[in-house]
Amino acid sequence: MDFDTQSIESLYGDHVEALNQRYAQAIEETSLRGVLIDAGKPRTTFLDDQSYPFKVNPHFKAWLPLLDNEQSMLLVTPGERPKLFYYQADDYWYKPAADAQGFWTEPFDIHPIGSPQDAHNLLGPTAGLAFIGENSDLAEEWQIEEINPDSLLNPLHFERINKTAYEKRCILEANRIGVQGHRAAQQAFSRAESEFEIQHAYLAATAQREQENPYAAIVAINANSAVLHYQHYETSRLPQQHLHSMLIDAGAQYNGYAADITRCHAFRPGLYRDLIQALDSEQLELIAAIECGLPFLDLHKQMQLRLATLLREFKLTDLQPEDMLAENLTFTFMPHGLGHYLGLQTHDVGGYLQDRRGTLQQPPEAHPTLRITRNIEDDQVFTIEPGIYFIPSLLNGLRESEHAGAFNWDRIESLLPCGGIRIEDNICIDAGNVHNLTRTCFQELDS
Numbered sequence: 001m002d003f004d005t006q007s008i009e010s011l012y013g014d015h016v017e018a019l020n021q022r023y024a025q026a027i028e029e030t031s032l033r034g035v036l037i038d039a040g041k042p043r044t045t046f047l048d049d050q051s052y053p054f055k056v057n058p059h060f061k062a063w064l065p066l067l068d069n070e071q072s073m074l075l076v077t078p079g080e081r082p083k084l085f086y087y088q089a090d091d092y093w094y095k096p097a098a099d100a101q102g103f104w105t106e107p108f109d110i111h112p113i114g115s116p117q118d119a120h121n122l123l124g125p126t127a128g129l130a131f132i133g134e135n136s137d138l139a140e141e142w143q144i145e146e147i148n149p150d151s152l153l154n155p156l157h158f159e160r161i162n163k164t165a166y167e168k169r170c171i172l173e174a175n176r177i178g179v180q181g182h183r184a185a186q187q188a189f190s191r192a193e194s195e196f197e198i199q200h201a202y203l204a205a206t207a208q209r210e211q212e213n214p215y216a217a218i219v220a221i222n223a224n225s226a227v228l229h230y231q232h233y234e235t236s237r238l239p240q241q242h243l244h245s246m247l248i249d250a251g252a253q254y255n256g257y258a259a260d261i262t263r264c265h266a267f268r269p270g271l272y273r274d275l276i277q278a279l280d281s282e283q284l285e286l287i288a289a290i291e292c293g294l295p296f297l298d299l300h301k302q303m304q305l306r307l308a309t310l311l312r313e314f315k316l317t318d319l320q321p322e323d324m325l326a327e328n329l330t331f332t333f334m335p336h337g338l339g340h341y342l343g344l345q346t347h348d349v350g351g352y353l354q355d356r357r358g359t360l361q362q363p364p365e366a367h368p369t370l371r372i373t374r375n376i377e378d379d380q381v382f383t384i385e386p387g388i389y390f391i392p393s394l395l396n397g398l399r400e401s402e403h404a405g406a407f408n409w410d411r412i413e414s415l416l417p418c419g420g421i422r423i424e425d426n427i428c429i430d431a432g433n434v435h436n437l438t439r440t441c442f443q444e445l446d447s
């Protein structure tokens, strides 16, 4: 991986240059002269003075590794160095941002501001500018006509599918951090700790606070792991004899880029552990089948065939895999898509985008939860995350269907307390080669 051998600084300069070109092209396709990108500001909760964790505008952090510099703004004008209006409050309640310094400052003209009004004064007339950000009231007040126009967002989102070397490197570094958390979480589970304690072990090992994680980690013990986006952390420990399984879907971020990793662990040997190992092999074989030009949908279908084969091998059904697929019965056991793009956002933009104009290709009716309808191409970063779940509400539907007799319900019920399995790696295509960033980082950890 070339992007792992060069310095972050050199990769960053090229990244900003690529963004300059993307923006110049997108702006030149409109009648605009420039774009003002607002980092955003924290939102307060209803009737209160407390704010939600601040999440910076992804279009802002695409340029700058600044995740908590609220109220800063970036002005992009083709042919000119981008201007950063760098917010430093004069405040004794909150710690103001440090002076701008570090590898990221070089490509920008940096103007410290003490209020948004300072940025407005520095901007001058706003005719011909577009605004990208959440605070449309401010943009209207400043008489910026175009607010989040599709004419800009569509090409920018479409091009975000192709990651620069800097972006690939950041996602790799995020994986390096994430696998350390996963290893600590596995150890905490083997000590029979609670979901809450495991989550804390994860955060401690990654040295990232909860709101810095790209998404709320899923730490699900036993049947909780059958809830795809399980959102709680049980604080009490279970007695060891009641512990079966733990699914942890937890990421980390680096310079605002996400890792998104899932692992499952069995507390003791048995059918569930065997299923994890079998799915792990299937996942690796799926990844080995990745090549440029392959529709992501095809890989999703390959996964379903492998899953149907596995269900038969494990004697959960006596249906032939082809017959299971013809009736879409694998959906009961894996009701989500095989993966999604990954980058500045955990579920990164562009999965359905077919061109710069914003043409969308929705997933086919038989695969409604598929998140990517494009072909796999060079410079993409995406997850591959097959699963097998024992979800009571979906299984009830199967049990009431005409196919019920083809399933081994005793065996299925024996797996209900284990919940589900998901194995998720982050895949990067670079110079036509397929790199499994997550496994690379686990191997580094083991070596």
Ligand SMILES: [Mn+2]
Residues within 6 Å of the ligand: 260, 340, 383, 385, 424
């Ligand atoms: Mn994911």
